[in-house]
Amino acid sequence: MSAQLSTNIYFPTWFKNQNIFDRALLTSTWLENKDKKKVTAAFVITTELTGLPERQRGLVPAIQHLYAEKMISELFNQQKGRGLEVQSGNHTYTLGIDSEFIENRQSALTFVEENLLCSPSKITTPKEMEQFICKLHSLFAKDLVNSSGIPIPPGNYRDSIILLPKDNVGQNMTKVAENVQKKDRNAVVPFLTLVKRIEKSKDPCATLKQFTEEEARVFSLGFDTLYMDWKEIPAAMTKFCEEYLRKIQAETDPLDLATWVHMELINIHPFIDLNGHISRTLASAELRRGNLSPIFIFDENAYVKAQERRDSAEFKAFLKRTINLSAKLEKILETEETLQSVLVRC
Numbered sequence: 001m002s003a004q005l006s007t008n009i010y011f012p013t014w015f016k017n018q019n020i021f022d023r024a025l026l027t028s029t030w031l032e033n034k035d036k037k038k039v040t041a042a043f044v045i046t047t048e049l050t051g052l053p054e055r056q057r058g059l060v061p062a063i064q065h066l067y068a069e070k071m072i073s074e075l076f077n078q079q080k081g082r083g084l085e086v087q088s089g090n091h092t093y094t095l096g097i098d099s100e101f102i103e104n105r106q107s108a109l110t111f112v113e114e115n116l117l118c119s120p121s122k123i124t125t126p127k128e129m130e131q132f133i134c135k136l137h138s139l140f141a142k143d144l145v146n147s148s149g150i151p152i153p154p155g156n157y158r159d160s161i162i163l164l165p166k167d168n169v170g171q172n173m174t175k176v177a178e179n180v181q182k183k184d185r186n187a188v189v190p191f192l193t194l195v196k197r198i199e200k201s202k203d204p205c206a207t208l209k210q211f212t213e214e215e216a217r218v219f220s221l222g223f224d225t226l227y228m229d230w231k232e233i234p235a236a237m238t239k240f241c242e243e244y245l246r247k248i249q250a251e252t253d254p255l256d257l258a259t260w261v262h263m264e265l266i267n268i269h270p271f272i273d274l275n276g277h278i279s280r281t282l283a284s285a286e287l288r289r290g291n292l293s294p295i296f297i298f299d300e301n302a303y304v305k306a307q308e309r310r311d312s313a314e315f316k317a318f319l320k321r322t323i324n325l326s327a328k329l330e331k332i333l334e335t336e337e338t339l340q341s342v343l344v345r346c
Contacts, residue, residue, distance in 0.1 A: 103142075104139060104140050104141070104142050104143075104144070105140070107139045107142075108136055108139040108140045108277075108281065109281065111135065111136060111139055112136065112281060112282070112285050115132055116132065116282075116285055117285055117288065117289055121248070123245070124245075125245070126238065126241040126242040126245055127241075129241035129244055129245050130237055130238065130241045133237075133241070133270075133278065133282075134155040134156075134157075135155060136278060136281070136282075137154065137155050137271050137274060137278055138154035138155030139154075140274050140277050140278065141153070141154040141155070141271075141273070141274055142154060144273075144274075146272070146273050152271075152272060152273045152274065153271075153272060156271070157230070157233045157234065157237070157270050157271065158230050158233065158269070158270065158271055158272040159230050160204075160230055160272070161198075161204040161205050161208070161229075161230065162227050162230075162269055162272065163198075163223040163224070163225065164223065164224045164227075165179070165222065165223060165224075166179060166220070166221065166222055166223060166224055166308070167179055167301075167304060167308075168300065168301075168304045173195070176222045176223070177191065177192060177222070179221075179222060180218075180221045180222045183221050184218075184221060187218045187221055190215070190218050191218050191219065191221060191222055194211070194215055194218060194219045195219075195222075205229050205230070205231075208225055224308060226267070226310060227267070227268075227269040228267065228268050228269060233268060233270050236268050236270075237268065237270055240264055240265070240268060243264075244261065244264075247260065253290070254286050254287055254289055254290025254291075254292055255287070255290070255292065255316060255319060255320065255323075256316070257286045257290075258283040258284070258286040258287045258292075258295075258319060259283070259312055259315050259316040259319060260312070261279065261282045261283050261286060262279045262280065262282070262283040262307070262315065263307070263310070263312050263315055265278060265279040265282070266279050266307055266310075267310065280295050283295055283319075287319075287323070292323055293322070293323050293326035293327065293330075295319070295322060296322060296325075296326055297322075298322060298325050302318060302321075303318065306318035
């Protein structure tokens with residue numbers, strides 16, 4: 001059985017370096033560690049395994065098993081939009097990316113390189129920055145539908161409330177309710193009552209604001225409600241673009257800028273969907289501008305918690321840990337055979 005890794009298809013320059021590619025690949029391959037917790041292969045390698053023999057025993061057999069059990073597609077699609085591509089014979093598997101999304105991602109990342117990271121930058125005014133972000137979203141959203149099968153409006157700010165399930169549990173209400181029960185078993189019934197109240201409301205934003213302190217607490221066990229009222233988005237994005245351009249021109253520390261960009265855009269949540277893709281892409285661009293590693297997700301739970309708490313210091317600490325793990329993984333890859341050569345022998 002063999003797998004041929006491709007490092008130059010679909011992705012712009014920040015993923016073409018072999019070590020960067022291997023890191024991106026490994027942070028898209030999810031395994032179950034000894035504590036029965038789902039983490040990436042990269043997390044296992046950097047925290048639990050030492051040396052090539054253990055790495056081969058821990059990672060390669062797992063991938064072989066997944067191939068043999070024909071589970072590879074399921075694994076590779078668990079983390080959408082955060083991986084790369086593997087080719088095996090005439091078959092192409094996309095690590096963490098829907099097949100329909102590959103072209104979109106290529107166009108979006110190339111667009112960032114050609115307009116934001118070029119020297120000099122083609123973006124010189126706040127208005128151009130806002131147009132750039134909307135165009136970036138339209139490239140990601142091209143021909144895509146959301147989890148309900150509704151087309152994602154490309155490049156358009158949302159015009160409605162947005163509620164995202166806490167702890168990344170998915171859109172299924174049963175899973176959200178189960179998540180609420182784990183946190184507070186007495187809160188499930190009042191939580192579902194509040195959900196129905198929101199669903200029946202003609203103005204959900206106004207209804208949310210009318211919640212009592214206890215109702216807000218219960219509702220927040222299941223849904224993140226901290227996102228901005230959609231009516232405030234245009235003004236907020238104008239202010240964001242003005243500040244973003246000012247920080248770039250002031251040569252702000254790349255780690256500080258990446259943290260700020262991600263946190264601000266997540267707080268605003270300007271689009272109905274793909275806000276995480278936009279935030280991670282721009283934050284990664286600023287890290288790469290500063291010769292740092294782009295954002296790789298070693299531990300999904302850590303990423304979700306860091307952004308949910310809306311604490312810049314905590315998210316910056318998360319980025320630092322991610323960059324340090326990425327550097328550690330790079331050293332492992334430099335002193336071992338590359339992942340490509342290991343997989344080719346499988």
